[in-house]
Amino acid sequence: MYPTPRFLARCSLAGVLVVLAIVFDDPMLLVGAATIGGWTVARQLAFTMALERTVENLTVDQTVDRTTVRTDGASAITLGASLAAPSSLQVTIGGSVPTVATLEDDTTPPATTLDPGDCERATTEPLRWPVSGRHEFEPATVTATDGGLRETITAGSRPAVTVEPRGDEPIHVGAGGDRIGTAYGQHEGGRLGSGDDPAEPREYVPGDTADKIDWKATARLGTTYVREFETETDRRTTLVVDHRSTLATGPDSGTKFDHLREAALSVAERAYRAGDPVGLVTVDDGGVSSRIEQTTAGGTYRTIRHRLLDLEPTGTTRTHTRRLTGDQARTRLASLAGGSSHPEGEPFETTLRPFYEARASGTDRVTVDSLTSAIRATTSSHNRGQTVIVTDDSRPAELRETVSLAHSHGNDVLVLLAPSVLYETDRITALEQSFDQYVAFENLRRDLTRIERVTALEVGPGDRLSAIVDAGRSRGDVA
Amino acid sequence: MLVLLCLSLWVTVGPPAIGIWLGTVLAWYVLETPAALAVGFVGLAAVPTYTLEGETALLAPTAYVLVALAAGFRTPHPVAFGVAVVVTTSGLVGVGWLLIASGPGSVWIAGLALLVVLVWCVLGLDRYERVALGLLEGSSERDEPTDADTTTQTDRTETDRTGSTEL
Numbered sequence: 001m002y003p004t005p006r007f008l009a010r011c012s013l014a015g016v017l018v019v020l021a022i023v024f025d026d027p028m029l030l031v032g033a034a035t036i037g038g039w040t041v042a043r044q045l046a047f048t049m050a051l052e053r054t055v056e057n058l059t060v061d062q063t064v065d066r067t068t069v070r071t072d073g074a075s076a077i078t079l080g081a082s083l084a085a086p087s088s089l090q091v092t093i094g095g096s097v098p099t100v101a102t103l104e105d106d107t108t109p110p111a112t113t114l115d116p117g118d119c120e121r122a123t124t125e126p127l128r129w130p131v132s133g134r135h136e137f138e139p140a141t142v143t144a145t146d147g148g149l150r151e152t153i154t155a156g157s158r159p160a161v162t163v164e165p166r167g168d169e170p171i172h173v174g175a176g177g178d179r180i181g182t183a184y185g186q187h188e189g190g191r192l193g194s195g196d197d198p199a200e201p202r203e204y205v206p207g208d209t210a211d212k213i214d215w216k217a218t219a220r221l222g223t224t225y226v227r228e229f230e231t232e233t234d235r236r237t238t239l240v241v242d243h244r245s246t247l248a249t250g251p252d253s254g255t256k257f258d259h260l261r262e263a264a265l266s267v268a269e270r271a272y273r274a275g276d277p278v279g280l281v282t283v284d285d286g287g288v289s290s291r292i293e294q295t296t297a298g299g300t301y302r303t304i305r306h307r308l309l310d311l312e313p314t315g316t317t318r319t320h321t322r323r324l325t326g327d328q329a330r331t332r333l334a335s336l337a338g339g340s341s342h343p344e345g346e347p348f349e350t351t352l353r354p355f356y357e358a359r360a361s362g363t364d365r366v367t368v369d370s371l372t373s374a375i376r377a378t379t380s381s382h383n384r385g386q387t388v389i390v391t392d393d394s395r396p397a398e399l400r401e402t403v404s405l406a407h408s409h410g411n412d413v414l415v416l417l418a419p420s421v422l423y424e425t426d427r428i429t430a431l432e433q434s435f436d437q438y439v440a441f442e443n444l445r446r447d448l449t450r451i452e453r454v455t456a457l458e459v460g461p462g463d464r465l466s467a468i469v470d471a472g473r474s475r476g477d478v479a
Numbered sequence: 480m481l482v483l484l485c486l487s488l489w490v491t492v493g494p495p496a497i498g499i500w501l502g503t504v505l506a507w508y509v510l511e512t513p514a515a516l517a518v519g520f521v522g523l524a525a526v527p528t529y530t531l532e533g534e535t536a537l538l539a540p541t542a543y544v545l546v547a548l549a550a551g552f553r554t555p556h557p558v559a560f561g562v563a564v565v566v567t568t569s570g571l572v573g574v575g576w577l578l579i580a581s582g583p584g585s586v587w588i589a590g591l592a593l594l595v596v597l598v599w600c601v602l603g604l605d606r607y608e609r610v611a612l613g614l615l616e617g618s619s620e621r622d623e624p625t626d627a628d629t630t631t632q633t634d635r636t637e638t639d640r641t642g643s644t645e646l
Contacts, residue, residue, distance in 0.1 A: 001603055001608055010511065010512075011513065011515040013513045013516070013560060014513075014594070015594060016517065017517060017520060017521070018590035018591070018593060018594055019590075020524070021586055022526065022586055022587040022590050022592050025586050026586070027575065027576075027586060027589070028520060028524045028529070028540075029520055029521070029524050030571055030572075030575045030579075030586070030589055030593055031520065031540050031575075032517060032519070032520025032521070032524075032540075032543070033514055033520075033571070033593055033594075033597075034524075034567075034568050034571035034572045034575060034591070034593060035516050035520070035540070035544055035547050036513045036516050036517065036541055036547075036567050037567060037568070037571050037593070037597040037600075038544070038547055038563070038564040038565070038566075038567035038568030038571065039512055039513060039547040039550060039564060039565075040513075040562045040597070041491065041561075041563050041567040041597075041600050041601065041604060042547075042550075042551060042563035043554075043560075044562040044601060044604045044605070045548075045556075045560065045563045045604060046554040046555070046556050046559065046560045046563075048550065048604060048607065048611070049555070049556045049559060049640065050554070050555050050556070051608065052608075052612070053555075054612055057613060061605065088554070088555045107635040119480055138550060151608070151612070153612060153614060196571065266485055294591045326514075328488065347542070356575065410527070423511055444482035
């Protein structure tokens with residue numbers, strides 16, 4: 001235990017009296033020193049007994065709301081202290097913050113004080129984690145004092161936070177919190193007939209032509225076998241990518257659109273590898289921002305890939321834009337034509353004009369007011385195949401109408417949906433509340449999946465989804 | 480308590496008791512018990528006619544022990560406090576009396592012995608507290624501030640930013 005200077009000064013009066021007793025040779029002053037000594041020891045004993053009882057009754061709890069965050073992610077530490085019975089001591093509990101964590105808004109490390117008579121206190125402080133790694137908190141520091149003596153001990157758990165680097169951020173694609181088992185976009189031909197890929201041989205039946213007989217299998221097996229080939233099929237895939245302003249929600253390097261773009265790129269790549277024609281329609285707040293017709297050409301796939309990589313949600317700025325849009329090309333073409341005084345055009349203008357003209361005719365902006373209108377304006381009922389709708393759940397009614405329209409054309413429909421609840425930047429939101437929002441999203445997704453030939457999948461950050469589903473599971477709402 | 484103290488002083492030293500009593504009360508009110516005890520005993524020692532000999536000589540010192548006991552009423556363990564005051568005071572007085580009785584001119588030896596015993600009691604109780612709380616085993620790892628009253632919130636901000644990190 002440690003005395004305060006005030007307490008120490010009072011106890012030292014015993015020493016003063018001893019000195020005076022020696023100086024004046026008066027034993028009465030020694031009696032005074034002994035009485036002050038008695039008071040000192042008694043006060044020390046009373047503090048020790050009160051401290052022991054306080055420590056027995058004290059429960060200190062240090063918890064973090066998220067044990068796994070991404071680099072630069074936020075979490076909150078809650079420091080709680082409770083006493084089974086009130087204490088006569090003032091108890092101050094101070095939480096520690098790992099050196100790598102930063103406190104937001106210049107706040108101090110979490111600390112709370114139980115005044116004499118108090119039984120429970122808690123405080124929460126937000127933290128940000130800029131450095132990846134596993135960071136463990138030190139136990140809380142408990143300081144008890146009666147005003148004259150003070151003791152400091154450590155208590156409470158040592159929570160740890162794992163900060164994962166951004167580069168390894170897994171994107172969850174699945175349904176109901178579970179990842180899908182097969183790659184989305186995979187499909188089989190399913191028919192036998194003419195083609196290049198041989199199927200299993202089967203026994204000859206009357207009616208099979210002689211050119212289908214597999215003579216090697218017949219000789220090997222002793223009975224007549226015919227060989228069939230799988231029919232090659234093309235599934236036309238149209239990616240309808242929503243990049244309206246609501247898709248910009250989320251942390252800087254993990255917005256809804258960032259994750260949906262990765263999923264869309266994956267679908268486009270698989271379609272290209274399968275030899276399926278793939279096309280792209282992008283929709284922003286102003287309408288259809290670009291459209292690329294379905295082809296199997298590698299150049300078109302690369303154009304789609306570049307277009308998706310350059311795409312940003314409406315209202316966000318991008319420092320380096322590689323692609324010149326059709327609108328921009330038309331604007332620059334107009335300014336190029338207006339600024340020229342030379343009858344045949346300046347050499348500079350002559351050089352640039354073909355480039356801008358080519359770009360200006362490349363994109364046809366169609367002004368529509370919804371994703372449904374965009375589907376109606378850009379897809380044809382003659383081109384049956386697969387429509388992949390890439391959007392979020394912020395407009396459920398419009399989404400249902402859009403899926404219904406895409407489905408009515410006879411297409412298979414794959415809906416890649418970003419649940420808004422997974423991208424809330426307010427990290428303090430209770431997980432239970434987030435789980436309720438996720439349940440609402442899941443109901444929407446299931447409604448869409450119930451439609452024949454429609455598959456709806458969720459796309460989002462896996463760690464956040466796991467945390468929400470775990471919260472629901474602990475509440476008993478998830479089997 | 481104050482009335483009892485006043486009567487005891489009056490019986491022991493007579494009219495000077497008023498001044499001693501007023502000084503004691505004032506010190507008690509402003510500086511708490513130890514200062515009141517110091518003022519009271521210095522006052523008694525300052526009275527030329529007062530000695531420890533005589534039937535009523537011990538009345539005033541006993542009244543001051545009661546003053547020390549009164550401080551324990553506000554603690555959660557008043558009985559333990561009272562026992563500690565009586566036992567410690569008696570023990571210290573006994574040690575001093577033994578050494579003074581052993582020979583003339585030995586007040587300084589008794590004074591030093593009294594301080595040594597007092598410090599031994601204080602350190603012993605401190606060790607008991609550390610053992611009871613289990614602080615001795617990890618005492619070398621603890622970061623103990625040396626002065627509570629100078630520890631500010633700003634200091635906490637710096638010292639509490641600890642924790643282990645595995646990168």
